[in-house]
Amino acid sequence: MIYSLCFILIAVGLYGVVVKKNVVKIVISVAIMEYGINLLLILIGYRQGGCAPILDKGMDLAAFTANSVDPLPQALVLTSIVISLGVLALLVSICIRLYERYGTFDITEMRKLRG
Amino acid sequence: MNLIPLFVAIPLGVAFIIPMVSRKLKWAPDLLGNLTLACLTVMAFMTIGQTGIYHMGGWQTPLGIDLRLDGLTTLMLIAINVIGLAATIFSVQYMTRYTSKLRYYSLFLFMVAGMNGVVLTGDMFNLYVFLEIAAISSYALVAFGCEHEELEASFKYAILGSVASGFILIGVALIYGITGTLNMAQMAVKLSAAGPSKPLILAFALFICGFGLKSALVPFHAWLPDAHPSAPAPVSAMLSGVVIKALGIYVLVRLIFNVFGVTENFLMILRWLGLLSMVLGVFLAIGQWDMKRLFAYHSISQIGYIVIGFGLGTPLGIVGALFHMLNHSVFKSLLFLNAGAVEYATGTRDLKRLGGLNKSMPVTANTSLVASMSIAGIPPLNGFWSKLIIVLACAESGHYWLALAAVFVSLMTLASFLKVQKYAFFESAKSTLKKVGEVPILMRIAMLILAVLCVVMSFLVLTGLRTPFLIDAASRVLTTGVFNFP
Secondary structure (H helix, E strand, C coil): CHHHHHHHHHHHHHHHHHHCCEHHHHHHHHHHHHHHHHHHHHHHHCCCCCECCCCCCCCCHHHHHHHECCCHHHHHHHHHHHHHHHHHHHHHHHHHHHHHHHCCCEHHHCCCCCC | CCCCCHHHHHHHHHHHHHHHHCCCCCCHHHHHHHHHHHHHHHHHHHCCCCCEEEEHHHCCCCCCCEEEECHHHHHHHHHHHHHHHHHHHHHHHHHHHCCCHHHHHHHHHHHHHHHHHHHHECEHHHHHHHHHHHHHHHHHHHCCCCCHHHHHHHHHHHHHHHHHHHHHHHHHHHHHHHHCCCEHHHHHHHHHHHCCCHHHHHHHHHHHHHHHHHHCCHHHCCCHHHHHHHCCHHHHHHHHHHHHHHHHHHHHHHHHHHHHCCCHHHHHHHHHHHHHHHHHHHHHHHCCCEHHHHHHHHHHHHHHHHHHHHHHCCHHHHHHHHHHHHHHHHHHHHHHHHHHHHHHHHCCCEHHHCCCHHHHCHHHHHHHHHHHHHHHCCCCCHHHHHHHHHHHHHHHCCCHHHHHHHHHHHHHHHHHHHHHHHHHHHCCCCHHHCCCCCCCHHHHHHHHHHHHHHHHHHHHHHHCCCCCCCHHHHHHHHHCCCCCCC
16 A cells, blocks of 8 residues: 555656656756655555664564664665756756756757758 | 776776876876876786676675676776776876866766766675765866866756666665665575565666766756866767776666576566667757767667677577677767867867868878768678677567667768768868867877777687687676686
């Protein structure tokens, strides 16, 4: 169930990328899609009622591994957030340059490339 | 001394050093960029025949990230770094037309580091990270001129590329959910034990879409004909020559043959995608008048050949596909460098406004003749042999209609390259082009290196039609299936 919500978020982003005409809105849609993916990654490591994956001194190792959520996807999400930040920065700077050149954010008016 | 991590570390390090030192030293970016690629090329040739595994940071296999070296990796490393070297030699004089050389070389080295990482890594998430390093720097390099077309193409490329990376990441997440590991070798073992399941099929579909977008197979090809012609010539050479192969085809093939395990359905999908790309690519190419755009559509078509070769799944098909991959990276980068040289000398790449360049630019004209004959499959050049192997493999495995299509597309390719040769180089010179001279010496050297490689690689086939040197080792990696490493 909760996975399907994730996929809905991704689908919303994908819809925005395909349908929207404004370049800034397209960039926002890409960001939404990436949030959906990050959420999915976290969910894959989640366990109902699990504890935080931090091993303290007094803890029993077997009980800890049985109860904690998977820490690996959390590490992956951190990396993936940094990567999407880089992509986002690049996309936004391309948008600014596009606006300088064309004087519009409308993608249908940027048609120097055809054929 | 272990060479494996250096393939990533050297270009990554130099990419950061270049902006630091070149405020004062104007010649530093050229020198450092070329030196790095020369060094990487030598290292790539040193890895021939070696295999090995490197644990990053000393962490052992299930915990840390592995870098693996095998025959296929060696083949890709040689392709990436040799083409990279030719492109940087070409850039020394070509890139003086653009503003900032230090940023150019920095981004270029990031791209090389990312691609070397992609072909070396044995870890799914690490693969995604390297893929993004290479992809982000290539988005920036496509936009390098900052004119209307460049920005528009780069925006398109960046959006589609991000969507593709998103698909790939979902795929990685799903596979991690199924197997609980990110190491490719362990993943392969667990997947073959678990058998097919619905999430696995979804993950596979996502990988096909993601890597199909990265390698511009036909339903996903929309960005390529814009992005590749808009980039500066050496970057187009890299993009068409190696980026679409290292980020797209290589990873797809590695995953299908070595991680998922081959099934007939996977192969059938590959064959259909390949057939579509091969036929549509060449039909779209033949009507183009922009030289670089024509070459870009041919990339789609030739990628189709490669994918068909892999899609046959027979040892001969794989040998043909790998051989064609290597050949295509050489002659397509040479063609893009030629187009760059023509643009550098005449200021246009519109075929209707060119003509008679074989008198005024003999080196460019002759090297482009070699490359054109090679891509069109004229014997005895390398393109002929690899296409022949693919056609033979099609016939051998009973796909006669695929073999026919491949021969037909080859003829169409010949036709469109006759058009390029006629309009750009042979026809009588236009009055506007009377004063055109040959391009500077380093650009000529870069083109000559690749042309000589085209000829030399034709002799690879002498080492055995079914077992050419280098390619044999690479194809064995794929045919042995799910990998088991020490």
